Amino acid sequence: MMKRQNAKVFTILALIVLSILVYLAQNKLDPYQIRILNLGAIYVTLGVSLNLIYGFTGQFSLGHAGFMAIGAYVTALLVLPPYYKEMIFILEPLAWPFTVIHAPFLIALLCSGLMAALAAFLIGLPVLRLKGDYLGIATLGFAEIIRVIANNLPHITNGALGIKGIPEFTNLWWTVGVAVVTIYIIKGLVHSSYGRALMAIRENEIAAEVIGINLTYHKVMSFTISAFFAGVAGGLFACLLTTIDPKAFMFIMTYNILIVLVLGGLGSITGTVIAAFLYNFLLEYLRPIEAGFQIGPIVFPAIPGLRMVTFSVVLLVLIIYKQSGLMGGFEFSWQAFFQFVNKLFTKKKPTEGSTS
């Protein structure tokens, strides 16, 4: 048996290794590869936060794109210098508080998270009474309402034109850092008494209520925290793409996160992390398929759309053959890891023993 102390030491060691890797990646890889890794890490944050409300609390929420949109707009409005904002808001002048406010990236991200959390709190109070698919479609509705509002408030969001020229603050230190903090906090939460209550709600709502768990309180808390991280991820997203408009936050965005979550295995943070990177690698490295290429004398013309066709076939095959996701409900722990390593190295012994 491993002691808790040892696990902590290993975690710190792993974090040191991770930061060395991030340092190497940030300095050695080309911008395209860094961008893919950045997207992967943002999807980790998004996936893990959705995992909290759906995977652990069992509340089917499809509102993540909306919370991301809130986060993205708040960050964009806060980090852009006032004179620049005046320049790009050509449809209608920017509304008052945003014309003067200017904040560093970290503050902007926190504000993004808080605004998204506030929205989630207000939405969640009435809506989280709904169950199952009804909750899913209601939250999807709210996300779309947020998007429609963003489209129709030109003096705050610049309407359909979107906001361009957002400074590219996002780098691997930010994305990976936020992902690690998200995992740390949500893992901590899941393993606390709150987390047990959340899982009890997932397993059986009425039974949970009978043993004295306050349903509304726990559901709204889980929903709000989940939205907080979605908002932060939205902020990172804005400063990675440098341009945002309402169309980027259609319900397809939520589907992407849901795919990552289910592909990784519902309720498994490890699975989400693996699936998040796998998903983005797959999407990007399938690009050559539709770019058109030449093998000897045969020229294959560029066919737009072929990449997503291939991607959806891979997705379908994966989900049909791995019905409960890549990791199932499995979660990484140092203990399991060392047991696995031990097994690898002592493979021969049991077979020798069995012959005697």
Next chain:
Amino acid sequence: MSLSLLLQNIANGLSLGSLYALIAIGYTMVYGILRLINFAHGEIFMLAPYFLYFGFLIFHLPWWVSVVIAIALTSLTGMLTEKIAYRPLRDAPRVSVLISAIGVSFFLQNLAIVVFSGIPKSVHRPKFFTKIFQLGDIRIQSTLFASIGISIIVLSLLIYIVYRTKTGLAMRAISTDIETSRLMGIEVNKAISVTFIIGSALAAVGGILWSQRFPQLFPTMGMIPGLKAFIAAVVGGIGSIPGAMFGGFILGMSEILFVTFFPGSSGYRDAFVFLILILILLFKPDGILGKKVQEKV
């Protein structure tokens, strides 16, 4: 506002509502039987006018023949998606089937981009659909009557199939309890295939009528109507066929009337639709005509 304008808009709302109703039925039937939100239904809807376009303009078939072929091909596609993507997952967690549906939706949409190209195409409109009737002050295009009339005929046919035939009985049995139906000797897979064929055929009719009303084709044209029709199904009470029709009409009507009465905020028309959805869910969580499900511990 003049009375004639109001009447004109009510007619508009009815015709839009009838289209939503046609699409919503596919959602509600599939949900009733498989408890699956078939996210690919909007793409099925998009395929029909494309098939029609190719049958008529590329293969030079008569328009009515192309319509029949388009509906048949769309139904076939719907049936095949179920066979390939949903049937292997019948015992899987429900969310896996949902992801599979999203995968099918991506697949069909992008296949349409590959095969039909992403450039919007304009639709041929037979004279029958473009005639304009003058009733006093009101000018009504015959598309409007056609969509309402055809919807009513198709929906009556559907009600006959579901409530008066053996296949319909099997479908209703499965939606009540799939396991018991299997034990009773109902061929579950066959009935589910029929459900998908009927749902897709209705979506095809809806798609073709839609393309007569909004005569432009593009591969993502199914997304928003699909989503709204799904909302119509939920508003009416998902799983209930009369509910889906009713929900479709309510949604189409309120969308048009919202724009009529608040022309200044017509940008918020989609938000208004979602607001209706959320309000109805909050006050009547099972939809207007949905069955109340008692929860047990």
